[in-house]
Amino acid sequence: MDCLFLLPIFAGISLLVLLVQCFGPQTYRFVSQKISNMRGYEAVPVEDDEEPEAPPAPKTYMPSEGLAKDFMKRVRDVGVVAWTFDFFRLLLVMTLLALSIYATVVAHAPALHGHPGENQNKGFDESGTDIFEALRKKGGKKHRKNRKAKFDFVTQEWIEFGTTVFYAYNLVLCAILLGLKAGSSIRKIISLHLHLILFLAWLVFAYRDLYPLLTRKLTPVDVLHAPAWLTWTRLSLLTVTAAVIPALQPRRYFELLAPRSIINSNSQSDQNEAPVQPQNRAPWFLSRFIPERESRIEPHITLTFAQSADGKIAGPGGKQVALSGKESMLMTHWMRSMHDAIMIGIGTAANDDPRLNVRLLPQAYQSETPQPIVLDPQLRLSPTARMLQALHDETTPHAKNPWLLCQKIQDWDQDIRKRKAALEQAGARIIEHDMPGGRMDLSLLPTLLRSLNVRSVMVEGGASIIDQFLVTTCNDETGQQRPLADCVIVTVAPSNIGDEGVAYGAGKGLQAIKSTFKGIYAERFGQDSVLVFQP
Ligand SMILES: NC(=O)C1=CN([C@@H]2O[C@H](COP(=O)(O)OP(=O)(O)OC[C@H]3O[C@@H](n4cnc5c(N)ncnc54)[C@H](OP(=O)(O)O)[C@@H]3O)[C@@H](O)[C@H]2O)C=CC1
Numbered sequence: 001m002d003c004l005f006l007l008p009i010f011a012g013i014s015l016l017v018l019l020v021q022c023f024g025p026q027t028y029r030f031v032s033q034k035i036s037n038m039r040g041y042e043a044v045p046v047e048d049d050e051e052p053e054a055p056p057a058p059k060t061y062m063p064s065e066g067l068a069k070d071f072m073k074r075v076r077d078v079g080v081v082a083w084t085f086d087f088f089r090l091l092l093v094m095t096l097l098a099l100s101i102y103a104t105v106v107a108h109a110p111a112l113h114g115h116p117g118e119n120q121n122k123g124f125d126e127s128g129t130d131i132f133e134a135l136r137k138k139g140g141k142k143h144r145k146n147r148k149a150k151f152d153f154v155t156q157e158w159i160e161f162g163t164t165v166f167y168a169y170n171l172v173l174c175a176i177l178l179g180l181k182a183g184s185s186i187r188k189i190i191s192l193h194l195h196l197i198l199f200l201a202w203l204v205f206a207y208r209d210l211y212p213l214l215t216r217k218l219t220p221v222d223v224l225h226a227p228a229w230l231t232w233t234r235l236s237l238l239t240v241t242a243a244v245i246p247a248l249q250p251r252r253y254f255e256l257l258a259p260r261s262i263i264n265s266n267s268q269s270d271q272n273e274a275p276v277q278p279q280n281r282a283p284w285f286l287s288r289f290i291p292e293r294e295s296r297i298e299p300h301i302t303l304t305f306a307q308s309a310d311g312k313i314a315g316p317g318g319k320q321v322a323l324s325g326k327e328s329m330l331m332t333h334w335m336r337s338m339h340d341a342i343m344i345g346i347g348t349a350a351n352d353d354p355r356l357n358v359r360l361l362p363q364a365y366q367s368e369t370p371q372p373i374v375l376d377p378q379l380r381l382s383p384t385a386r387m388l389q390a391l392h393d394e395t396t397p398h399a400k401n402p403w404l405l406c407q408k409i410q411d412w413d414q415d416i417r418k419r420k421a422a423l424e425q426a427g428a429r430i431i432e433h434d435m436p437g438g439r440m441d442l443s444l445l446p447t448l449l450r451s452l453n454v455r456s457v458m459v460e461g462g463a464s465i466i467d468q469f470l471v472t473t474c475n476d477e478t479g480q481q482r483p484l485a486d487c488v489i490v491t492v493a494p495s496n497i498g499d500e501g502v503a504y505g506a507g508k509g510l511q512a513i514k515s516t517f518k519g520i521y522a523e524r525f526g527q528d529s530v531l532v533f534q535p
Pocket residue numbers: 304305306307312313314315317318319320321323344345346347348349351352375376377378380435438439440441442460461462463464465466468502
């Protein structure tokens with residue numbers, strides 16, 4: 001078999017793998033949810049009189065601002081240089097496709113209808129290069145007359161047709177790539193496929209046409225089937241597409257595009273001033289650790305909080321302290337916007353009365369407010385809490401009805417039923433769950449999140465919640481134990497609180513994190529260091 005048949009095979013395999021990579025996680029989630037339902041996992045009860053909530057609409061991370069603006073934003077996000085490389089590759093693949101179509105036509109023309117099967121694979125001819133010419137003169141017309149049907153392709157035509165299909169597939173991938181945002185997992189996957197199959201195609205052509213030149217005895221195979229200029233033009237273009245572009249294209253788009261000056265310039269802005277520019281390096285920094293929602297099989301859990309240099313997360317008596325500077329606080333809000341949900345313990349909700357929104361982000365991103373979830377076994381949350389008041393405040397149109405995770409309520413428990421009614425009245429959704437001794441087994445959190453259609457959650461504290469997330473493990477897809485948190489992101493402020501402050505990790509602070517998680521990345525945001533740990 002002619003090795004050029006490998007090209008459509010590469011495209012076919014790539015398409016199959018791509019489909020599995022893109023739709024596999026969702027299918028897995030769907031199937032495993034069905035299986036866990038069949039196994040008798042108790043779904044989160046919805047009150048009889050409560051309308052079951054529609055699943056949250058899929059979120060677009062970057063709200064549309066019109067075609068031209070969206071396009072320019074995409075180009076800037078990816079990087080003008082990197083995007084130009086992508087565009088250039090698209091033009092090259094387009095040209096290669098056109099040349100392949102031309103080569104198919106050439107193969108279909110009289111010249112090669114003689115005995116294409118005879119010529120191919122014998123391509124290592126010592127006699128010279130212009131066999132194409134010789135064949136053409138030899139009476140292709142006769143054979144053309146003999147052809148039975150229009151699509152009665154001979155082998156060479158099928159080979160060129162397969163090559164055309166291969167380039168058409170690559171062209172589609174190149175076009176899709178131009179529209180994808182930087183750092184997205186689908187961009188990485190498609191980019192990898194393009195690099196890989198184009199390089200494999202280049203290897204095939206190099207074997208057919210360059211290797212014979214090195215031997216000095218053999219003739220490049222493709223010169224036997226097509227004009228020499230066509231063969232060498234195609235090979236040169238493919239070399240640029242498959243080898244030169246991948247070698248020269250800048251990879252760490254966000255690093256190149258989001259210099260420190262951008263975030264530093266934000267430091268002058270006050271929370272009350274106009275929102276900062278979206279061109280901010282925080283989302284690009286975070287996108288390395290927080291995967292796209294769609295790409296997740298298991299819900300992604302990020303544990304995050306701010307601490308002082310001496311390892312405290314709050315002042316004496318639990319007093320809330322503004323540890324994060326403006327830059328890292330902005331980073332935290334970007335982080336919130338990148339998760340489906342944000343979770344805190346009732347201790348924090350009662351103490352800090354947080355809003356848990358993304359108010360520091362520009363207007364266009366305000367709709368990316370995560371779903372607030374409070375671990376509140378006894379429903380202690382005040383019905384006048386700020387996150388509930390926000391539901392009735394027209395300045396916070398994107399506020400979401402908080403979900404309160406509480407223990408199963410018994411009929412005789414009058415007090416808690418009253419609190420439940422008041423909280424529901426204020427807009428909370430109460431989710432009852434098994435909590436023996438008033439404590440939820442947090443290793444079941446991924447299952448619970450899946451049943452609630454939550455694909456990622458950012459756990460913001462406080463002390464007791466942090467401690468539990470640092471030591472709790474759960475089963476991964478293969479049944480192996482793994483830490484519950486997929487990553488821990490800690491903002492370390494250059495200030496000390498003192499011994500009276502609230503500590504975490506049994507007073508060991510970062511050491512407690514390091515016993516399970518590896519320190520993998522540190523980045524400065526203003527005066528603060530943001531440390532990222534992964535298992
Ligand atoms: N610097 C930072 O980034 C942050 C600091 N903080 C600080 O942390 C402090 C609050 O911490 P803390 O008091 O520990 O409160 P938490 O926010 O950790 O909440 C603890 C409460 O949550 C409930 N809870 C805990 N674990 C479970 C479980 N497994 N299942 C069900 N319910 C559970 C319990 O409620 P119940 O008692 O009703 O049973 C428990 O008392 C505050 O001072 C706050 O300012 C908070 C967040 C971030």
